Amino acid sequence: MDIAKINYHYHKLMPRPLRTKNLFKNVDVKIDEFFGSSPPAVFVGSRLKYPKVNVGILAPTNKIKDAWLYDAERYWAENDYNIQDIVNFRSNLVNSRFMTSVKGNHRFLDIVQELGMGIKDVDVEISLKKKISLKIDFDRFNSPQGPRAPLLKARLAENVRIPKKIDRVVDDSDLKANEGLRYLSKSFDEEKLVKLLSLGLLGVKGNRKLVPTRWSITAVDDSLGKNMISRIKDFYFLNEHRLFFGKFMGNYYLILLIPGPFCFELFESYLPGSAWNPGKILKTAHDYEGVFGRTKYAFNTVGGYYATRLAVLEYLTRIKRQASVLVLRFETPEYWASLGVWVVRNACRKTLDTKYMEFSDRDRALNKMKEIAMSNLRIGVSGLINESKVINSLREQKRLFNYL
Secondary structure: OOHHHHHHHHHHHOOOOOOOOOOOOOOOOEEEEEEEEEOOEEEEOOOOOOOEEEEEEEEOOOOOOOHHHHHOHHHHHHOOOOHHHHHHHHHOOEEEEEEEEOOOOOOOHHHHHHHHHOOOOEEEEEEEEEEEEOOOEOOOOOOOEOOEEEEEEEEEOOOOOOOHHHHHHHHOOOOOHHHHHHHHOOOOOHHHHHHHHHOOOOOOHHHOOOOOHHHHHHHHHHHHHHHHHHHHOOOOEOOOEEEEEEEEOOEEEEEEEEEOOOEEEEEEEEOOOEOOEOOOOOEEEEEEEEOOEOOOOOOOOHHHHHHHHHHHHHHHHHHOOEEEEEEEEEEOOOOOOOOOHHHHHHHHHHHHOOOOEEEOOHHHHHHHHHHHHHHHHOOOOHHHHHHOHHHHHHHHOOOHHHHO
C-alpha cells in the first residue's frame, strides 16, 4: 500500500483528537521567532499584481501533537467537525511568507516545496522580519487565517517524509501537469494535489510556475473532473432517477441524477444572513454545461461549480453509470463563516453517501425535490426547476418512439 494511504488510514483509526481551542485569542503577546510543527501546510496568495505572489509556510508557534489535524479538510468533513473547530484550527497557523515571482526564484522556495511534498508533521524554525501580535485575521467572507508576517529565516528541523510516487512525478521533467494529477489522484486526495500544483512542482520542467492556491483548487477539481467525464461517457445510462438530500455545515444539497447523457447544472441559493449573503434578500447563482462541456469558466458559481461537479463525477465513476445531473445548493445562516471550497466538495460527497430516493418517473422526482425544499428550508424551488436547462432539454428531447 502507498505510504500516503497508510498515513491516511492511520489517522482514521486513531482516537479522535479533542476539539482544539484558539491559541491566540485574548493573548497580548508579540513574537518574531518560533519553533513549531507544520501539518505540513503552505499557501500561495493571489492578492499581489501578477506575476508576483506571496508564498507562505503555515505553522503554529509551538510543537503541537496531531499538527496534521490543522490542515485536514477531508478528515474534518468525514468526522463532522463544526465551523468553530475549523476557525480555531486555521487561526492557530501563522503564515510566514515571502514575495517572489511565479517563476520561483527565491531562496526560501526549495524549503517550501520540500515541505509541500511531505505527508507528515514537520518541525520548522521560523524567524520573522518583525514582531507580530498573536491575533486572528478573520471576517465572514474570507477563510480564517492566523497572523501573517514577512519571513526572515526558515529551517526544516527534521527530514521531510516524501512518498515515492510524489518524488517520481516531481522528478519527471516531461510529464504534463494533467497527467501527473491523474496519476497521483489514485493515491492522494485533492488537498495534496493542490499543494503540488500551487508550488510549481507539476508539469513539463520549462513550463512550471507557482500558482495561487485559490486558482490551484479550481484547476485540480476541473482537471480531475474532465478526466472522469471522458470515462463516464462510455458508461450505460442510469436505469432510474436518484434523488439525494443532505447537509454539512449549514449547506443543504438536493442532487438529482436522471437517466441520460452526462450534463451538469448547479443552482446556488444564498439565504439572508449566510456567509456570502449578509443582506435581507435571497440571492441565487447558476451555471451549466451540456453534453459537449463548457468552453468558459463558471463565473457565476466559480470554484464551487467544479468542486460540486467533481463530487458527483466521483459517484458516477463509482457506480459506473452515466446520468444528467441537477444540483440545488442552499447556503443557510448556519454557515456563518466562509471556510473555502472544500466545504462544498465534501458536503456533496456526504450527500451522495446518504440513502437515495428512487423514482421511475422524472416529474415525481421533481415534485419530491420541491416537497423537501419546502418542508426543510421553507423555500420554493419551482422557479429554479422551470429555469433548469437540464430539465428543459430532457423535456424537449425526442425519443425513438416519436419517429415510429
